[in-house]
Amino acid sequence: MGHIRHSAACLRLFGDDLNPDTVSALLGASPTYGSRKGDEQALGNGRMRLERTGSWRLDATRREPGNLEAQVFELLDRLTPNLQVWDELGKKYKIDLFCGIFMGSENDGLPLSHNALLALGKRGIKLDLDIYDASE
Numbered sequence: 001m002g003h004i005r006h007s008a009a010c011l012r013l014f015g016d017d018l019n020p021d022t023v024s025a026l027l028g029a030s031p032t033y034g035s036r037k038g039d040e041q042a043l044g045n046g047r048m049r050l051e052r053t054g055s056w057r058l059d060a061t062r063r064e065p066g067n068l069e070a071q072v073f074e075l076l077d078r079l080t081p082n083l084q085v086w087d088e089l090g091k092k093y094k095i096d097l098f099c100g101i102f103m104g105s106e107n108d109g110l111p112l113s114h115n116a117l118l119a120l121g122k123r124g125i126k127l128d129l130d131i132y133d134a135s136e
Contacts, residue, residue, distance in 0.1 A: 004066025005104035005134070011058045011075045011125070015093035018054025026089065027079045032059040068099055072116045076123070083122055090124035097125050103134045 010032070013023055020034025035041065035051045043049055058078070060071035075097070080086075089095060097120060101110055120127060 003104060004068075004108050004110055005102045006062060006064040007066030007068050007071060007102065007110075008062050008100040009060040009068060009071035009075065010098045011060075011079075011095075012098055013056040013089060013093045013095050014053050016053050018056060018093055020054070020056045023056040023089065023093075026085050027056075029058065029078045031056045033057045065104075066101060066110070068101070068110060069112055069116050071099075072097065072112070072120065076119055086123040086125075095123070095125050096128045098128045099130065101129055101131045103132060105134050108134075 016037050019036060020031055024030050024034070034056045035054060037051055037054045039051045040048045041051055058075055060074045063071060086095075117127075
């Protein structure tokens, strides 16, 4: 079994009444990107788009070769360990760890330890994997 060529990970919270400043205060870090529902976002083509919902997103450093385990802890180590805060946020917002996994061959492996899975689970964070074939 080969190794993942590279990986990207982003912790995301979404909700119609999400205020990025409030979430930042609770989690103890500023997002890579944050918006409120209805905010205007500049698109690459010079046009604007209205945000359909509020969001708070924190990117991990891209890893080559891929190392999702390290990205999980890179993100979580920057944020509050207080599980009550995570529980309250999870009651109000959708929380996930969105990951891009880019394979280097047709049969690559991606291990995650019980510690990484437990850390995500305790915080109510859904793991969302987009896996890209090496031929793409």
